[in-house]
Amino acid sequence: MNQDQLKQLVGRAALDYVPAGQILGVGTGSTVDCFIDALAAEIAKGAIAIPGTVSSSERSTQRLIKHGIKVLDASEVTGLAVYIDGADEIDGRGYMVKGGGAALTREKIVADLAGKFVCIADESKLVQTLGAFPLPVEIIPMAAAQLTRRFAKIGGTASLRAGVVTDNGGHILDVRGLSITDPLGFEAEVNQWPGVVTVGVFARHKASVCLLGGAGGVKTLTF
CATH class of the missing domain: 3.40.50.1360 (Rossmann fold)
Structure with a gap:
């Protein structure tokens, strides 16, 4: 099939x-x-x-x-x-x-x-481990550059999803290069970063x- x-x-x-x-x-x-x-x-x-x-x-x-x-x-x-x-x-x-x-x-x-x-x-x-699929993160637009730098510090390469505005009026960062071995801890941490609306880890x-x-x-x- x-x-x-x-x-x-x-x-x-x-x-x-x-x-x-x-x-x-x-x-x-x-x-x-x-x-x-x-x-x-x-x-x-x-x-x-x-x-x-x-x-x-x-x-x-x-x-x-x-x-x-x-x-x-x-x-x-x-x-x-x-x-x-x-x-x-x-x-x-x-x-x-x-x-x-x-x-x-x-x-x-x-x-x-x-x-x-x-x-x-x-x-x-x-x-086996989350992260091969680019991680979506809904963000407040003004925080895009700041959040891109924060993801770079943990080994992720973030890019704005071109032309996409969510039903809530937010933008989407797609983050590549991550290996998420502790989904619960990762979700809790990233959700606290200023400018993040929701991180796409469902732990x-x-x-x-x-x-x-x-x-x-x-x-x-x-x-």
């Missing part, structure tokens, strides 16, 4: 984690697009019934609405049973790098509401389950 077929495979597999009759947290990205399409098909058949969703991006919101699925604002809910989202990297402990689609801040907000994070990804996203909000698509089908990893 090619990568698009693997995304469709794990998108359908994630339907088993949709909590019946409860509001669902929905992430962002091409794999999540496949999940949204599969979810809409099941709702149309009457196989799944949910009162609505909380979305982590304008992109996903528009896709959900197009399918006739209700989208609630995060402020309208006090908690979610499940959040389903993809990852750019995930390690053997469930720690992730996210933000390739520039939605990392809202993704963390929705993940923070959820009791369970279900990650859907193809097998190429599974790594505090790590995956509970990962549905990993490969040539042999979908493998379920639990953490």
